[in-house]
Amino acid sequence: MTNQKNYYITTPIYYLSGDPHIGAMYTSLSCDVLARFKRLDGYNVKFLTGTDEHGLKVAQVAEKKGMTPIEHCDENSQLFRDLTPLCKFSNDDFIRTTEERHIKGAQAFWTKLMESGYIYKGSYSGWYAVRDEAYYDESELKDGPNGSKLAPTGAPVEWMEEESYFFKLSEWGDKLIAYYTANPHACMPQARLNEVLGFIKGGLNDVSISRTNFDWGVPVPGDDKHVMYVWIDALSNYLTALGYPDESGDMATFWPADVHMVGKDILRFHAVYWPAFLMAAGLEPPKRVFAHGWWVSEGEKMSKSLGNVIDPKTVIEKYGLDQVRYFLMREMTFGNDGNFSHDGMIKRMNTELANDFGNLAQRSLSMIFKNCDAAIPEPGEFSVADEKMLNMAGEALLQTVRSEFDQQAFHKVLDAIWDVIRAANAYVDEQAPWALKKTDPARMGTVLYVLAEVVRNTAMLTAPFMPDSSGKMLDQLKVGEGERDLGFIGKSGLLKAGTPIDQPQGVFPRFVEQE
Numbered sequence: 158m159t160n161q162k163n164y165y166i167t168t169p170i171y172y173l174s175g176d177p178h179i180g181a182m183y184t185s186l187s188c189d190v191l192a193r194f195k196r197l198d199g200y201n202v203k204f205l206t207g208t209d210e211h212g213l214k215v216a217q218v219a220e221k222k223g224m225t226p227i228e229h230c231d232e233n234s235q236l237f238r239d240l241t242p243l244c245k246f247s248n249d250d251f252i253r254t255t256e257e258r259h260i261k262g263a264q265a266f267w268t269k270l271m272e273s274g275y276i277y278k279g280s281y282s283g284w285y286a287v288r289d290e291a292y293y294d295e296s297e298l299k300d301g302p303n304g305s306k307l308a309p310t311g312a313p314v315e316w317m318e319e320e321s322y323f324f325k326l327s328e329w330g331d332k333l334i335a336y337y338t339a340n341p342h343a344c345m346p347q348a349r350l351n352e353v354l355g356f357i358k359g360g361l362n363d364v365s366i367s368r369t370n371f372d373w374g375v376p377v378p379g380d381d382k383h384v385m386y387v388w389i390d391a392l393s394n395y396l397t398a399l400g401y402p403d404e405s406g407d408m409a410t411f412w413p414a415d416v417h418m419v420g421k422d423i424l425r426f427h428a429v430y431w432p433a434f435l436m437a438a439g440l441e442p443p444k445r446v447f448a449h450g451w452w453v454s455e456g457e458k459m460s461k462s463l464g465n466v467i468d469p470k471t472v473i474e475k476y477g478l479d480q481v482r483y484f485l486m487r488e489m490t491f492g493n494d495g496n497f498s499h500d501g502m503i504k505r506m507n508t509e510l511a512n513d514f515g516n517l518a519q520r521s522l523s524m525i526f527k528n529c530d531a532a533i534p535e536p537g538e539f540s541v542a543d544e545k546m547l548n549m550a551g552e553a554l555l556q557t558v559r560s561e562f563d564q565q566a567f568h569k570v571l572d573a574i575w576d577v578i579r580a581a582n583a584y585v586d587e588q589a590p591w592a593l594k595k596t597d598p599a600r601m602g603t604v605l606y607v608l609a610e611v612v613r614n615t616a617m618l619t620a621p622f623m624p625d626s627s628g629k630m631l632d633q634l635k636v637g638e639g640e641r642d643l644g645f646i647g648k649s650g651l652l653k654a655g656t657p658i659d660q661p662q663g664v665f666p667r668f669v670e671q672e
């Protein structure tokens with residue numbers, strides 16, 4: 158398959174210190190939507206997710222539970238794996254950093270960096286926060302209770318001194334700036350790239366990349382007093398899942414990654430450390446790191462102590478999977494922060510899904526079922542308004558959707574689709590097919606045909622967001638499984654007149670508050 162287009166997209170690998178919450182669902186969902194879109198667009202996609210299982214924190218959580226670290230990881234990792242069927246994620250692989258394939262690959266990556274002269278042994282001392290798995294500068298600390306010191310994140314810190322291996326990050330500043338100057342879309346959105354460039358220009362220090370104060374990690378090759386620092390271990394998952402150090406096979410097909418999707422909190426690791434590690438190991442940096450914003454819950458930061466952490470399972474049971482998938486991708490301007498609120502959810506469910514989209518499909522298909530002998534009508538000649546509507550929902554919409562997807566502007570993709578849905582609702586009112594039934598049944602057939610086409614196209618383009626609901630609409634229109642990719646958008650996939658349809662069923666019920 159020489160001309161096959163490949164696409165590699167990754168989520169961060171999730172820490173195993175808690176249960177998966179809406180934040181984890183969100184990062185994975187955005188990747189899932191993009192992966193599904195790219196598959197429909199003919200790409201050979203690899204979509205990777207997984208869990209980040211090493212580090213002192215995990216070891217401590219396991220100990221508290223009276224478990225060995227691996228027992229805890231097996232149990233907790235499964236909760237993240239369960240998100241796949243729960244949220245209908247279409248990931249092709251799930252990697253755990255405790256797997257043999259990862260450990261071997263991470264060690265090979267380390268060895269490569271060592272051989273290229275970018276790792277040296279030294280000693281490290283500083284203020285360390287176990288909770289963040291990070292050292293902080295004295296100047297960053299704030300005062301805590303009883304004369305103690307706290308990290309800027311609020312995590313307790315302690316003074317630590319240890320022998321450590323270092324990566325010569327200080328040598329990479331100019332090369333990273335040159336890289337981002339030549340590839341300004343390698344870090345998005347733009348405001349985040351500016352942040353990253355500011356950080357690099359402020360001067361880069363070498364980074365400590367090994368630990369000796371705990372042993373729950375990947376042993377440093379040739380010096381097993383040390384384990385790798387969790388971030389070098391974790392980042393290398395993107396390679397080890399492709400079979401690294403074997404650079405043929407999946408590595409040859411999928412590296413460099415097209416998108417590493419990350420939350421804004423872990424941008425620096427992905428947009429500064431990671432490209433430097435990769436270039437030092439003679440590998441290409443990812444084509445793009447996209448940093449999205451954070452969800453708050455009913456206007457407040459989510460935290461266990463406030464009891465407002467949103468559990469994906471609970472909201473999916475309450476509102477429905479596709480409704481939650483839609484809301485998450487529509488509510489937040491991708492890249493900014495967003496607020497998960499019950500009212501916001503209901504509003505979008507009832508207006509955009511039930512009223513706008515659901516109604517358009519339901520009334521169009523019902524009229525066809527009732528007035529056209531339950532079969533797709535034969536269209537007559539298309540009027541200017543018909544042509545405009547068909548193009549708007551077909552070729553023109555596809556072009557917009559494609560280009561917005563390429564910017565990870567999911568909210569804009571949905572906006573563009575809803576512009577068409579609203580235009581189609583206005584078109585029904587203007588054309589008034591119910592009145593044409595008596596005066597001009599042939600013209601009624603043409604109008605209903607145009608509407609069925611709008612439903613077909615918008616259902617195909619919303620399928621990456623709402624696979625079940627869009628699938629149901631396409632089933633109702635009798636669109637075959639093999640006719641649901643983007644090659645069938647617009648004129649190339651027109652519905653066949655005479656195709657019988659079943660009695661249509663509403664796809665997006667209104668949410669009614671239970672007393």
Ligand code: MSP
Nearest residue numbers: 169170171172180181209391392419420421451452
């Ligand atoms: N293990 C590291 C990533 C290593 S990748 C080589 C990690 N894990 S995490 O579990 O803490 O976070 C995973 C992702 O969830 C991050 O992208 C983070 O931004 C995202 N979110 C966590 N809480 C979030 C919200 N409240 N809202 C949106 N996303 C959030 O960091």
